[in-house]
Amino acid sequence: MFWNKLPPVSTDPEKIDALLSRGVAEVIPSVDSLRALLMSGKRLRIKLGIDPTGSHIHLGNTVPLLKLRDFQDLGHQVVFIIGDATGVIGDTSDKDAERPMLTESAVADNLKTFVRQVSVILDTTLLEVRKNSEWLLKLNYRDIGEHADVFSVSDFISRDNIRRRLDAGKRVSLREVLYPLMQGYDSVAVRADIELGGSDQRFNVLAGRPLQEKSGQRPQQCLLFELMPGTDGEKMSKSRGNVINVDDAPTAMFGKAMSMRDSVVRQFFISATRVPLATVETYMQLHPKDAKLALARELVRMYHGEAAAAAAQADFEKTFVRGEVPEDAVEVRVGAEGLMQALVAAGVVTSKTEYRRLLSDGAVRVVETDEKLNERSLPPYGHTVRIGNHRFVRISK
């Protein structure tokens, strides 16, 4: 079983200090109490809840995962809780709207891809993975009533995201109050010593403590992370497209990293990498572009390896610094129907109208000759058409 493979528990004060400070927003009840617990030499159970909705994990998701890795390295037991039951109820903490219900088979599929992606960061052979349907679906109304009695309605509605929705006249389902109850009971069920979460998860993570206490357990320590911004400096969100996914292709990952705002580079270094903080500070002394290059390089290295990182950087410099054709240009076959039609068919542009706009903007040109195109022109086969900064199309056959 799991515990056989775990290394002995380490109480290395330096590692513990790093663990307690890097990217950490708050520890409840306190940093000192958590330090004491870690120094006790006892093997601890570290809980992280996984919401099994999406198939891509992004750099924001890696913040707790990297921290779990640190715990793993100290010999502690990481407990993943797949929220297959909570996922069905629906989370509210980082949403301004309700989540759709998930089917059981969707949850199962998502779990598989999730574990695969996580394996880059964590030693997945040492994980304890649990589904909260194991225990949550066995509770009855009496249990739930007792759990619910631990919290007051005002606790719930004074939460920021609920308050906002209420004030905006949006609907808040009663169903949603169940979420923190469930997440809190998860901690009881797995006897968690520590739970991790983003600071936006504060309420939900905290919910475990009174429930554990009521069950005669020692309340878990809560380790909350600084929220990592998206690449545009705003709140990270998939729908805004300001996220970097860990399974992004090397060139895409590099490019996204390079287009992030200067102001968020340090936070990415701290929370999404394990580059030593002293090294990060020396990077930050460099020209912002160079600091960002180092970050982009490191991120691609983490998820795709050194060789891919070097290649992605070379490709980036070739494309954007020197204006040449990148390796991954799209190949489009153009026949009698003409270039415009072919580009629409290939999905490079969404409509003829859009393509015409781009043409009139002067955004479409031939890389080899730097000639700007018009609606009728068709460059020779083998040449490459560049649309704006990011779209490259090699004309074939």
Place this chain on the structure above:
RNA sequence: GCGUCGGUGGCGGAGUGGUCAAUCGCACUUGACUGUAAAUCAAGCGCCUUCGGGCUUCGUUGGUUCGAAUCCAACCCGGCGCACCA
């Protein structure tokens, strides 16, 4: 259930019978500028077009009208209030 207000483009939010493909802000795209950016400035931002224009959109379905996002009806969805007098 009753009353009342509301459902508009990715989001927020104008518009309340023609001049509305629909003000504006955000996001996005493109050009200039750059450090790859950001900021700034400029243009664009439903679809088709022989660039004259044409076509389909404003919760759904019907209706009134020469003409509807705008009026009417039914239905669906949401907010708020009432109903409980404890």
